Amino acid sequence: MGRYCQLVMGPAGSGKSTYCSTIMTHCQNIRRPVHLVNLDPAAEKFEYEPTIDIRDLISLEDVMEELQYGPNGGLIYCMEFLMNNIDWLEDEIGSYTDDYLIIDCPGQIELYTHFDIMKRLVEALTKLNIAICGVYLLESQFVEDKSKFFAGVMSAMSAMINLEIPHINVMSKMDLLPKMKPSELERYYNPDPLLLMDDVNKKTSPRYHQLNQAIGQLVEDFNMVAFLPLNITDEDSITAILSHVDNAIQFGEDQEPKEPEEEIERETDDYNDDF
Numbered sequence: 001m002g003r004y005c006q007l008v009m010g011p012a013g014s015g016k017s018t019y020c021s022t023i024m025t026h027c028q029n030i031r032r033p034v035h036l037v038n039l040d041p042a043a044e045k046f047e048y049e050p051t052i053d054i055r056d057l058i059s060l061e062d063v064m065e066e067l068q069y070g071p072n073g074g075l076i077y078c079m080e081f082l083m084n085n086i087d088w089l090e091d092e093i094g095s096y097t098d099d100y101l102i103i104d105c106p107g108q109i110e111l112y113t114h115f116d117i118m119k120r121l122v123e124a125l126t127k128l129n130i131a132i133c134g135v136y137l138l139e140s141q142f143v144e145d146k147s148k149f150f151a152g153v154m155s156a157m158s159a160m161i162n163l164e165i166p167h168i169n170v171m172s173k174m175d176l177l178p179k180m181k182p183s184e185l186e187r188y189y190n191p192d193p194l195l196l197m198d199d200v201n202k203k204t205s206p207r208y209h210q211l212n213q214a215i216g217q218l219v220e221d222f223n224m225v226a227f228l229p230l231n232i233t234d235e236d237s238i239t240a241i242l243s244h245v246d247n248a249i250q251f252g253e254d255q256e257p258k259e260p261e262e263e264i265e266r267e268t269d270d271y272n273d274d275f
């Protein structure tokens, strides 16, 4: 593999920064060269100093102070500013060849649902020949409220559909989840629409049952959302996630459309072989 990165996404507080430091520590222990990239202009402190940091370009604090934006508007302004100054990111990344970048993204959910900023970021990274794997985090506490869990599943789906990149979903903070039977947990790792129907129908008025069913059906039909558990104290869960990321990137590269020139060359060779 050449240059590649993990684009670490997920709602606010889902554990993105903790995940990034966990991966950094793991990679350093196994001597895999890795760099942390911070794209959250509101980030405060990091366990690892980021190699590339959006705050060297623009910080949310300055935008809020100087332009009188609120935190959400300010964040979108910062991300738009980054996209309009993408040369800065290209220059910063330029020197890191053959390295693994762990990109910590902001937690504003609208970035993954209805703004095109992440899509433009993906295009910019792809232009730099960086293979990307999206890593979407959802915290395990959502399991305790099934409608919240399914809302989280749909936000993960939204990121997958919008970005169209190799992607894995991670269920973070597994150490905080009360003990559950493996068969019960499995229904969350591979979201079982019946969980939603059984439980949410009981709590909602019958006029919403059809809607609950349609949402369950949507998740089932899409059939591509699955979660890998992350317990930051369990090395095996970290190794499993990294290996899924590697496989997703490899699979993505194998799916790349072939260069038309290659096709033409092969056809010419075939033609020559015939004679």
Ligand SMILES: Nc1nc2c(ncn2[C@@H]2O[C@H](COP(=O)(O)OP(=O)(O)OP(=O)(O)O)[C@@H](O)[C@H]2O)c(=O)[nH]1
Residues within 6 Å of the ligand: 010, 011, 012, 013, 014, 015, 016, 017, 018, 019, 040, 106, 107, 108, 172, 173, 174, 175, 176, 230, 231, 232
């Ligand atoms: N017990 C436990 N706590 C965690 C874990 N991951 C994150 N936390 C805690 O959850 C809170 C949020 O974690 P962060 O890593 O800052 O989450 P984030 O997604 O980067 O947050 P934003 O930057 O606000 O979007 C912090 O208090 C972390 O200490 C975990 O695996 N286990």
